[in-house]
Amino acid sequence: MARRSDHSRVELREMALAAAEQIVVEQGHEGLSARKVASAIGYTVGTLYLVFENLDDLILHINARTLDRLHARMIASQSQCDDARDCLLQLGQVYIRFASDDPHRFALVFAHRNVDDRGIPAWYQEKITRMFALVEEALEPLAKQHTRDAITQASRALWGGVHGICILALADNPGIAGADSVQDLTHSLISNYLKGFTSSGSMR
Amino acid sequence: MARRSDHSRVELREMALAAAEQIVVEQGHEGLSARKVASAIGYTVGTLYLVFENLDDLILHINARTLDRLHARMIASQSQCDDARDCLLQLGQVYIRFASDDPHRFALVFAHRNVDDRGIPAWYQEKITRMFALVEEALEPLAKQHTRDAITQASRALWGGVHGICILALADNPGIAGADSVQDLTHSLISNYLKGFTSSGSMR
DNA sequence: ACCTGAACACCGTTCAAGT
DNA sequence: ACCTGAACACCGTTCAAGT
Numbered sequence: 001m002a003r004r005s006d007h008s009r010v011e012l013r014e015m016a017l018a019a020a021e022q023i024v025v026e027q028g029h030e031g032l033s034a035r036k037v038a039s040a041i042g043y044t045v046g047t048l049y050l051v052f053e054n055l056d057d058l059i060l061h062i063n064a065r066t067l068d069r070l071h072a073r074m075i076a077s078q079s080q081c082d083d084a085r086d087c088l089l090q091l092g093q094v095y096i097r098f099a100s101d102d103p104h105r106f107a108l109v110f111a112h113r114n115v116d117d118r119g120i121p122a123w124y125q126e127k128i129t130r131m132f133a134l135v136e137e138a139l140e141p142l143a144k145q146h147t148r149d150a151i152t153q154a155s156r157a158l159w160g161g162v163h164g165i166c167i168l169a170l171a172d173n174p175g176i177a178g179a180d181s182v183q184d185l186t187h188s189l190i191s192n193y194l195k196g197f198t199s200s201g202s203m204r
Numbered sequence: 205m206a207r208r209s210d211h212s213r214v215e216l217r218e219m220a221l222a223a224a225e226q227i228v229v230e231q232g233h234e235g236l237s238a239r240k241v242a243s244a245i246g247y248t249v250g251t252l253y254l255v256f257e258n259l260d261d262l263i264l265h266i267n268a269r270t271l272d273r274l275h276a277r278m279i280a281s282q283s284q285c286d287d288a289r290d291c292l293l294q295l296g297q298v299y300i301r302f303a304s305d306d307p308h309r310f311a312l313v314f315a316h317r318n319v320d321d322r323g324i325p326a327w328y329q330e331k332i333t334r335m336f337a338l339v340e341e342a343l344e345p346l347a348k349q350h351t352r353d354a355i356t357q358a359s360r361a362l363w364g365g366v367h368g369i370c371i372l373a374l375a376d377n378p379g380i381a382g383a384d385s386v387q388d389l390t391h392s393l394i395s396n397y398l399k400g401f402t403s404s405g406s407m408r
Numbered sequence: 409a410c411c412t413g414a415a416c417a418c419c420g421t422t423c424a425a426g427t
Numbered sequence: 428a429c430c431t432g433a434a435c436a437c438c439g440t441t442c443a444a445g446t
Binding site for chain 2: 168188192
Binding site: 043045046050 | 409410411412413
């Protein structure tokens, strides 16, 4: 073979990403390999390195797509909720459902933190920041008496919390996935946190 | 060589575990390999499989030790706290400090969930359950008006939350590790959750 | 210019063969 | 009985060589 040019660079990238995502969905994070992706799209391993820096770079792009889909769903949920508290509960539900509907893809986002020497690229970081901003927006109407910084901090604490319940549940931890449903735990976390956050008196 | 018998089975296990832990501490999860462990203790790869089922089994035993140390520190913190609220805040602090003092070992516990076909062994699960039980105990004096089940659920939601902040911070997420310290976020989560949980009225 | 295919340096796991 | 060492089937990554 050699010199095929059947597909443009962009086409190759798209094919590789789609193939890689399918492997992850079916076999999970551990099942993914450069060789498998290459053979799935009918090319040699070497070709993959023409179009991605390395496997971590490919994974980063899968994760970018995953974060985009998650963000879209979070946005969508915000157009059909009643009050601010309900909006936050909806965000939590969407997050949990997204993770449990597609556990392998979701887990990949948080399994691969060691991108390389020069850290996570800014365009990718923005996708995470954007998600926290969504929580912050939803929290704002409930926090009139708080400063901007306090709201930011609260959104981070709260969403870190929701995320924790989510991944402990995915990992099938005995302590979490036991009797209660993940949705119930998330509801408990959000609603109790909000009760505390919106009550006027500071306890310390 | 062959037929050395320099070390008993138990000695070999201990040596392998110690060597593996050192590799994890220094090089992280990705740096660990059966061959490296074997060569670090002066044996061949095959020997490792005489004394552990496989690499996942070895990792499980590293994680068991990590959970034991964490549990010991959590226990210790409970003997020097004032009221129930302070005890819970201390638990959170210990958890976060433990994770950030030894990020690689801590991350290993939650990175490796796919033990094998027949799931996580009961003796290991118990180490996780034990930790949640500690939170539940600390929570109990604050929840006189709640049922046993409600307290259990609250301890799971709360500790899932603390865990989430913890790992997002370790992963150096821009949303979390930003301006606020992890300790502050944990404090915010616990103290606001408790305010909500201990306030009498249910909001729904 | 585009892609291959072989090479390099690694993996986890098994198991006949040596002492 | 204990341990080796070679084998097997995989990895990620690179790059001279082919068309």
